[in-house]
Amino acid sequence: MSDLYARYQRLAFDRPSPGVLRVSMNNPERLNAADAVMHAELAEIWRDVDRDDAVRAVILTGTGKAFSAGGDFAMIEQITQDFDARARVLKEAREIVYNLINCSKPVVSAMRGPAVGAGLVCGLLADISIATPEAKIIDGHTRLGVAAGDHAAIVWPLLCGMAKAKYYLLLCEPLTGAEAERIGLISLLAPDDQLDAKAEEIAARLAAGAQSAIRWTKYALNNWLRSAGPTFDASLALEMLGFTGPEAREGLASHREKRPPRFP
Secondary structure: OOHHHOOOOOEEEEEEEOOEEEEEEOOHHHOOOEOHHHHHHHHHHHHHHHHOOOOOEEEEEEOOOOOEEOEOHHHHHHHHHOHHHHHHHHHHHHHHHHHHHHOOOOEEEEEOOEEEHHHHHHHHHOOEEEEOOOOEEEOOHHHHOOOOOOOHHHHHHHHHOHHHHHHHHHHOOOEEHHHHHHHOOOOEEOOHHHHHHHHHHHHHHHHHOOHHHHHHHHHHHOHHHHHOHHHHHHHHHHHHHHOOOHHHHHHHHHHHOOOOOOOO
């Protein structure tokens, strides 16, 4: 693997076929939860992919039996207590979204197990998203006591419609992969034992295609997402505001204590 990726600690890399880079979120002891290191790396990786001339398509997945189990509790606690941490995470969260949207290379996500938090951001903003029928997709923001800010407002209404988006986001209702595919939130389903092969097949087809045509088509389609940028920016700012309040503190405590929240 080139020196371009040598500095990454929570992302692992391999090249399953010519022109295809597979990026694996790699924190398996925590079900690939996004700690502070991974969160920063998910913001940076799309710039490096974009400048790597050897990459024509990307697969994003998780190591082991999980895609990503959401935000690390230690990072969340720091956000609630420290302004500098909150400002840093806001910047990174914005860059995860916009850097992926602006990355010229097509991205395929392959989701199994839990798909939550920053990992889910990338999984649903991928150009082609694939999940197993049993995958568990959750936008857990309101259960944590903050606005759904890290990607939901920019893409969920476009993918599955406002009515479904509000139902799942306001209630933090989990979706299986099968239900996500049914409502249009993801592109495709694949059985667990075929998920990786399906992602590799699609990525290889993209890598073998007309590169300028594919990249310019992605750019043009993603103007729908760019047009929703002000909505996303507002939702992210409101999420960060929420981390300063009592609902976020109670939401975090209830997760740690494995009990229902008692919001003030």
